[in-house]
Amino acid sequence: MAKLLKQKKMEDSAMNNRRTFIKKTISGSLAIGALGFPLDAIGASKTEKITILHTNDVHSQIEPFPSDHKTFPGQGGIAYRASIIEKIRNTEKNVLLLDAGDIFQGTPYFNLFGGEVEFKLMSKLGYDVATLGNHDFDLGIDNLVKQLPNALFSFVNCNYDFSKTALKDKILPYKIIKKGKLKIGIMGVGIELNGLVPDKHFKGIVYQHPIKCVQKYADILKNDEKCHLIICLSHLGNKYDDKEKVSDEWLAQGTRNIDLIIGGHTHTFLEKPISYKNLDDKTVIVNQVGWAGVNMGRIDFSFEKKLKKNSVFGQTVIVDKKSSTNEFFL
């Protein structure tokens, strides 16, 4: 594991700022893949691939569920997730590990240690970026500030104004990560805390409308930062009957410049990611993998130079002691 982390750091430091011609639209080498040619056969110099692994609503589920658990017998567990991630890192050059919030609350690990264990273990797993869910405020802003030094990864949120709180400058609107030749912009967006979290626990945080804020930073990541891939970590929820309530469905269709939305909050077990068309009629992929770390999402993007196209496939990895289910989708 330590070796892995070291290797990851080396990759990060070796990243270059050279401007490339990598552009993307959706699909493309998928067709090649469909004919059975491995994507790598195209040639490493011409393609760049990024593997995005993600969790949401893990809710302090450190240990696997017990083997007699009614819904998820023997499933989940951060140590099992770790070994799966390690295997993927051993075969993939560019891996991002992300979380869409509600890291806290649900087991005595949180009740007794206030989130210390969750942050320390996620750091050890090499998480890159996470966003905040409502339950991450369950012990208040001060607790979050106290636990942040245990997190060796970044937190992003662009629609909470933290400027009058102790979280000021500790939560970024977005984070840019370079992997290989790719520049990836990752932003975060959160649900209205009013009514979900006791007032005293989020005092001073000003909630702003998600769509407006996300669009502002998506435009910055696209036009100013020239990111090849733009990801939004969202704790808004997948979709609601109440169409007035902002969801990932709304976010995907009501914005431009976002490629991928990693969702949370509604504990939605998507069998496969959902494709939407955004305001520019371009594809946005939305994924969410239930809760408690029972599943881990995986989405791979391939970028090709000059051909200006990319492929995408994704799947849900069931974190289980014995077996796995791999799913393919467009």
Add this chain to the structure above:
Amino acid sequence: MRKAYFSFYSIAFILLLLGCKTFSLSLEQDGLINIKNATADSTILELYEPYKLQIDKQMNVQIGVLENDLLKEKPESNLGNLCAHIALVQTQLYLNSKIDFAVLNYGGLRVPSIAKGNLLTADIYKLMPFDNSLVSIELDGPTTLKVIEKAAAEGGWPVDGIRFKIANGLPKEILINGEPFDLSKNYTIATIDYLANGGDKMDFLREKKQNMTGVFFRDAIIEYIKKQTLNGQTIKAEKDGRLSNE
């Protein structure tokens, strides 16, 4: 240009349909994903072991015996009845004042069931992981009715000290301590601070004065069960038709 793209998508999609299985397999063979026979990462296990030991020491403590299986259901359930009853009697005890009825939110009970047998501290942490405290609030008749209407509109929330029928999401034939509900009377209810602070869209409770017990509901449940055990009692709960759909 767009048209060209469109036809390209179509071809790609058809190829994909034809070759889906092959592609998926070739990916697996390429070793992009191979999580079969996943084992635990020992570094991670070692890292959380000291925390686990502390937790197990505290959690694997038997506090009582549960006589029947408890289930969470709507409109009424034995698990909900037990929890609401504990909220009522413990709030009464901590504040040393009379409570008319107790109401909890359905979503606040975090397990679908508890199996009969030995009750451990861990079971109660799973049932109620949140640090919600018990409070009482004195409400005028119309606000009390809003609370009851909310419990009915949600399809039946856990309650104690009150009975009513639910017809088309509305409460009727409301009895509080056996007496018909009186709109001109004030009632004192026991609940958790999450609801009293306006959680679950109970904004109308926000400005009401709370009498705080300062005791987490979870700790109150543990205390109640321990006391029963000390008195040689087991824990059991039944449905009694306090809430029904019409």
